[in-house]
Amino acid sequence: MGIAIIVPKLAINRQTVRRYAYARALPERDLQAVRESQLDPFLPFLYAQWKTSRENASRLWREMQEGGYSGTMKQLLRWSSTRRRAPSKHVLQRANAAAQPLTPAEPSMSAGRPLPGAKRLAWLLCQTETDLGASERTTVARVR
Numbered sequence: 001m002g003i004a005i006i007v008p009k010l011a012i013n014r015q016t017v018r019r020y021a022y023a024r025a026l027p028e029r030d031l032q033a034v035r036e037s038q039l040d041p042f043l044p045f046l047y048a049q050w051k052t053s054r055e056n057a058s059r060l061w062r063e064m065q066e067g068g069y070s071g072t073m074k075q076l077l078r079w080s081s082t083r084r085r086a087p088s089k090h091v092l093q094r095a096n097a098a099a100q101p102l103t104p105a106e107p108s109m110s111a112g113r114p115l116p117g118a119k120r121l122a123w124l125l126c127q128t129e130t131d132l133g134a135s136e137r138t139t140v141a142r143v144r
Contacts, residue, residue: 001125001126001144003017003018003021003126006021006122006125006126009125009143010118010121010122010125011118012118012119012122016118016119016122017122017126020119020122020123020126021122021126023123026120026123037075038069038070038071038075039069039071039075039076039079042064042067042069045063045064045067046060046064046079050083055080055084057073057076057077057080058073060076060080061073061076064076115139115142115143116139121139121143124136124139124140124143125140125143
């Protein structure tokens with residue numbers, strides 16, 4: 001499969017696909033150091049509030065500001081959105097108002113395991129079929 005075909009399928013830069021197409025082996029990513037967040041000192045407080053079902057991010061943010069938190073509310077919203085057990089009532093109200101049925105994803109793309117990242121896909125698509133393992137051939141077939 002050529003670079004010109006791979007680029008629109010993966011929606012990544014042509015030079016990225018080219019770099020992987022001509023690489024002798026798949027480049028491994030370096031591990032990145034985990035940086036401390038402004039939320040880290042407040043995590044015990046947040047977890048305690050979360051256990052008692054106090055999930056109102058606006059209220060938590062105001063209480064944290066009184067305790068010296070200088071970060072933005074967006075950071076707290078991002079943290080809380082990954083921990084919600086159920087959608088907020090506002091999301092449910094908007095979904096009910098729209099009342100559009102959800103359509104399932106294309107069966108060929110939703111079957112099996114999730115697809116690897118774009119760089120890994122670019123690498124796989126540039127390889128000959130004989131160089132790929134069985135699971136890699138299945139992944140390539142799903143994308144094509």
